[in-house]
Amino acid sequence: MGTVGLEPASQIVADLSIRAVLAALVLIIFLIIFTSAVRKNQSAKVIIFITLVSIVAVVSTILCTTAYLHLQDTAMLMQQGYIQ
Amino acid sequence: MSTTNLQLLAFLSGLLISLNPTTLSAFTGLLLGSIGKGHKKSEQSLVAISFLVVLFCLYSLVGLVALNLLNLLEAQTISNVAIFLAIIGIIWGILLIKEYYWYGHHRYLSFRLAHRLHNRTTKKSDPASAMLASMTTAYITVPSVGIPLIIIATICTVLPDPSQATRMIAFFVLALLLPLIAIYIASLSGLKLSAIVRWKEDSKGSFRLVMGLSTIILAWILLLLLNGVIEL
Numbered sequence: 001m002g003t004v005g006l007e008p009a010s011q012i013v014a015d016l017s018i019r020a021v022l023a024a025l026v027l028i029i030f031l032i033i034f035t036s037a038v039r040k041n042q043s044a045k046v047i048i049f050i051t052l053v054s055i056v057a058v059v060s061t062i063l064c065t066t067a068y069l070h071l072q073d074t075a076m077l078m079q080q081g082y083i084q
Numbered sequence: 085m086s087t088t089n090l091q092l093l094a095f096l097s098g099l100l101i102s103l104n105p106t107t108l109s110a111f112t113g114l115l116l117g118s119i120g121k122g123h124k125k126s127e128q129s130l131v132a133i134s135f136l137v138v139l140f141c142l143y144s145l146v147g148l149v150a151l152n153l154l155n156l157l158e159a160q161t162i163s164n165v166a167i168f169l170a171i172i173g174i175i176w177g178i179l180l181i182k183e184y185y186w187y188g189h190h191r192y193l194s195f196r197l198a199h200r201l202h203n204r205t206t207k208k209s210d211p212a213s214a215m216l217a218s219m220t221t222a223y224i225t226v227p228s229v230g231i232p233l234i235i236i237a238t239i240c241t242v243l244p245d246p247s248q249a250t251r252m253i254a255f256f257v258l259a260l261l262l263p264l265i266a267i268y269i270a271s272l273s274g275l276k277l278s279a280i281v282r283w284k285e286d287s288k289g290s291f292r293l294v295m296g297l298s299t300i301i302l303a304w305i306l307l308l309l310l311n312g313v314i315e316l
Contacts, residue, residue, distance in 0.1 A: 021308070053181075060300075063307035063311065064307060067311040075160055
């Protein structure tokens with residue numbers, strides 16, 4: 001039986017971040033195109049705007065959290081002398 | 085990410101953020117005032133160039149001051165400040181996107197100043213007034229232009245070569261002024277400025293949308309740099 005290789009955590013974080021950003025951009029573009037079709041409908045505009053803000057908030061939270069954790073890890077590794 | 089890609093990023097983001105209704109209004113108002121007073125082409129050129137040069141100097145100064153202030157901090161502090169600036173950029177981007185859906189449905193912080201600017205650009209059209217109008221425009225556009233400019237300066241702090249940072253800021257500021265330069269050249273060739281004003285009025289919501297999305301994407305690029313996904 002072969003060994004199971006585990007991806008390094010940083011690689012998983014990188015993949016997650018890139019996929020989140022790309023998916024968000026596609027969804028945002030779709031929402032903006034949809035907005036131009038329902039410009040006169042106030043309720044639809046409110047729903048679309050809230051959805052857009054939610055998407056931006058979720059992706060931004062993911063990116064901020066991963067950035068903060070990465071910086072904490074780098075600082076710890078530098079303190080322990082593993083990297084300079 | 086190579087140096088060329090970074091400079092392209094700075095230039096493209098500057099171009100997207102350059103479609104700012106405030107700067108377009110101020111500049112076209114100034115030119116219309118100059119034409120209305122019967123100025124010759126050389127006088128109009130002096131007014132336009134005074135406005136553009138002062139705006140270029142002020143935006144570049146903001147970028148370079150932000151860059152130098154950030155470089156004074158320790159590496160760990162820069163990273164924390166960068167995360168904070170990215171969050172500010174994202175919040176501001178969302179506020180700009182709101183304008184696409186409901187334009188002008190809030191109190192402008194500098195409404196009185198904008199009103200005074202409008203009066204000034206339509207009544208007086210000499211180079212000194214153009215420079216003053218430019219300074220006022222730079223002040224009013226501090227959030228819309230200043231926040232992306234500071235994010236670009238923060239991205240520059242992680243560059244290995246400091247001279248690239250100055251070039252990136254220069255590319256960004258130049259791209260900010262390109263539409264104004266294009267409008268000026270087109271007006272010399274016979275383009276009616278009233279058409280530009282009408283286009284600006286019809287599209288100002290879309291301009292704010294593009295500015296908002298560009299600011300958010302810049303903030304995301306900064307965060308991707310910080311979490312090691314994009315490497316320099």
